[in-house]
Amino acid sequence: MNKVSIKAPAKINLSLDALRKREDGFHEVAMVMTTVDLADRIELTLLEADEIKIESSGGFVPLDDRNLAFQAALLLKKTFNIKKGVNIHISKHIPVAAGLAGGSSDAAATLKGLNELWKLGLSLDELAELGAKIGSDVSFCVYGGTALATGRGEKIHHISSPPPCWVLLAKPPIGVSTGEVYRNLKLHGLEHPDVEGMVKAIEEKDYDQICNLLGNVLESVTLKMYPEVKHIKEQMMRLGADAVLMSGSGPTVFGLFQHESRLQRVYNGLRGFCHEVYAVRLLGE
Numbered sequence: 001m002n003k004v005s006i007k008a009p010a011k012i013n014l015s016l017d018a019l020r021k022r023e024d025g026f027h028e029v030a031m032v033m034t035t036v037d038l039a040d041r042i043e044l045t046l047l048e049a050d051e052i053k054i055e056s057s058g059g060f061v062p063l064d065d066r067n068l069a070f071q072a073a074l075l076l077k078k079t080f081n082i083k084k085g086v087n088i089h090i091s092k093h094i095p096v097a098a099g100l101a102g103g104s105s106d107a108a109a110t111l112k113g114l115n116e117l118w119k120l121g122l123s124l125d126e127l128a129e130l131g132a133k134i135g136s137d138v139s140f141c142v143y144g145g146t147a148l149a150t151g152r153g154e155k156i157h158h159i160s161s162p163p164p165c166w167v168l169l170a171k172p173p174i175g176v177s178t179g180e181v182y183r184n185l186k187l188h189g190l191e192h193p194d195v196e197g198m199v200k201a202i203e204e205k206d207y208d209q210i211c212n213l214l215g216n217v218l219e220s221v222t223l224k225m226y227p228e229v230k231h232i233k234e235q236m237m238r239l240g241a242d243a244v245l246m247s248g249s250g251p252t253v254f255g256l257f258q259h260e261s262r263l264q265r266v267y268n269g270l271r272g273f274c275h276e277v278y279a280v281r282l283l284g285e
């Protein structure tokens with residue numbers, strides 16, 4: 001085998017709470033994350049030469065050691081003293097710097113693909129632990145599915161999948177820096193979402209309660225910095241989404257829908273003023 005092709009799905013945060021700032025500068029979080037069927041594709045080709053090459057079609061991503069997929073390959077090479085190389089091709093479909101963990105998912109897919117290509121024999125748990133060195137969201141992306149993530153996001157507790165539903169993603173034409181959003185977060189006086197309640201609602205497959213409990217403390221920063229995100233939220237709700245929330249640090253807003261006909265109506269309404277709109281399904285498991 002000298003080639004591997006792997007899907008790298010996007011995530012959304014159904015609940016995101018920040019509890020405190022830690023000594024290491026990161027925030028202690030509690031988040032419920034789930035994957036959706038909007039995905040990049042990573043193709044890895046074995047190179048006999050000792051080098052990492054990276055190329056991408058689609059969205060604009062750095063094609064050097066700033067790329068998180070490149071960093072994943074480098075980490076495995078250094079950790080296991082691998083003398084072979086790899087060509088990484090990214091077919092980019094997930095919007096970049098959007099709150100959908102596109103880069104983290106590319107890194108996770110690269111870890112999983114190289115585990116096969118370089119015959120490393122690592123478990124998912126071992127890959128997730130390595131992934132945490134690249135970014136807080138990479139561990140979750142190694143497993144996918146649905147999870148409660150704690151610590152700085154790297155401690156993963158698997159939970160059952162939410163009931164099937166449609167998700168509409170709408171991204172205004174701005175990129176948001178996760179670091180900047182966390183830096184501007186004021187922990188005092190925050191309205192904290194009920195993360196435990198969200199886990200329970202998912203376990204009980206209670207769609208209405210999932211809609212009631214959507215919450216993300218990072219909205220308090222991003223919606224102020226970028227009023228267009230607030231506008232998209234309001235429009236999506238007005239047009240008829242069952243519930244609406246910003247994903248991660250934003251700026252992507254997602255809406256949940258039980259009925260496809262309604263999803264279609266809101267999709268059409270949003271396309272009038274928002275260029276990037278995607279109708280997808282929860283992957284769940």
Ligand SMILES: C[C@@](CO)(OP(=O)(O)O)[C@H](O)COP(=O)(O)OP(=O)(O)OC[C@H]1O[C@@H](n2ccc(N)nc2=O)[C@H](O)[C@@H]1O
Pocket residue numbers: 013016025026027028029031098099100101104134135136137138151152153178179180182183247248249250
């Ligand atoms: C907000 C979330 C929610 O899922 O996702 P995105 O919006 O990025 O998709 C994550 O917490 C983002 O995870 P990730 O994008 O991997 O962040 P990292 O590269 O680890 O960190 C970027 C910067 O964000 C801040 N950061 C990140 C995670 C955390 N728990 N506390 C923090 O304060 C730190 O300043 C860090 O330097």
Ligand SMILES: Nc1ncnc2c1ncn2[C@@H]1O[C@H](COP(=O)(O)OP(=O)(O)O)[C@@H](O)[C@H]1O
Pocket residue numbers: 061062066067068069090095096097098099100101102103104106107176178248249250
């Ligand atoms: N493979 C990649 N895909 C997307 N972004 C990447 C990738 N590698 C590095 N990046 C950089 O990571 C940052 C965050 O991108 P991304 O993971 O898409 O967003 P988010 O952290 O909001 O979920 C951007 O500055 C982007 O340039």
